Amino acid sequence: AGAAAAAPGAAAVVGALCFVCSALVAPGHVAHQDYGAVTAGALHGPFAAADELASDLRGAGFEATATPDLVSARWRKLLWNVPFNGLATLLDADTDELLADPAGRALVVALMEEVVAGGRACGAVLGPDDVDRMVALTEAMVPYRPSMALDAAAGRPLEHDAIHGAPVRAAAAAGTVMPRVEQLWLALDLVDRRLRRTTTGAPPATSP
Structure with missing residues (x-):
């Protein structure tokens, strides 16, 4: 996060974190075992950007929330x-x-x-x-x-x-x-x- 915060355009960066149980079992093959929540938050920019990302993810079927x-x-x-x-x-x-x-x-x-x-x-x-x-x-x-x-x-x-x-x-x-x-x-x-x-x-x- 420190490197991203110092990079040009950091105000436009939205971070996302997943709470998911998964495993890489083969190249290109990830086994999903449990959970799957995504939390999005703006690094420095407006909260609206993170909220928009979370909304898009929910529209695609993911469990997603935005945090300020x-x-x-x-x-x-x-x-x-x-x-x-x-x-x-x-x-x-x-x-x-x-x-x-x-x-x-x-x-x-x-x-x-x-x-x-x-x-x-x-x-x-x-x-x-x-x-x-x-x-x-x-x-x-x-x-x-x-x-x-x-x-x-x-x-x-x-x-x-x-x-x-x-x-x-x-x-x-x-x-x-x-x-x-x-x-x-x-x-x-x-x-x-x-x-x-x-x-x-x-x-x-x-x-x-």
């Missing part, structure tokens, strides 16, 4: 991506396994709470209710193996710097540390370097 607060929406997405992508990759676990085990659930919630703190430092409107809601949404979804875990299993490079490193850096710049998320990022960095030594060159999967 793209910053909060992006951090809210990280509430899911940070714990579940990272822990599933390191622990070789599906979402249901992570939440069914007391230790796994505690790790998930602790990471989410750090994301809330980091997001709030960066101007996002987040709180404990967002953590509870994200846990409930995950408990209701089909048992799901996040995209980063699928990338690791297939020998593809990870998206850990965008999902874990970027929020750690953003929070640090705003005066807040995220020690658990940072440790998760470093552990994933080790895995990523190992994968890159033997990568197949296949493209990364799309994060949920």
Whole structure:
């Protein structure tokens, strides 16, 4: 988002985030497993542009909403991506396994709470209710193996710097540390370097 905000024409940029369970199973073949909501928000331009995009998506049959607060929406997405992508990759676990085990659930919630703190430092409107809601949404979804875990299993490079490193850096710049998320990022960095030594060159999967 930082690079996009500084680019010429940024006022015309509309961001969109998906909450969807899907997997790249073959070139050009994505399996849709659960959920599918799209949230659109203008980067700097008028809210009307995001609202128009959401309306077009609804007209095409998608579940779509527009938000005037793209910053909060992006951090809210990280509430899911940070714990579940990272822990599933390191622990070789599906979402249901992570939440069914007391230790796994505690790790998930602790990471989410750090994301809330980091997001709030960066101007996002987040709180404990967002953590509870994200846990409930995950408990209701089909048992799901996040995209980063699928990338690791297939020998593809990870998206850990965008999902874990970027929020750690953003929070640090705003005066807040995220020690658990940072440790998760470093552990994933080790895995990523190992994968890159033997990568197949296949493209990364799309994060949920």
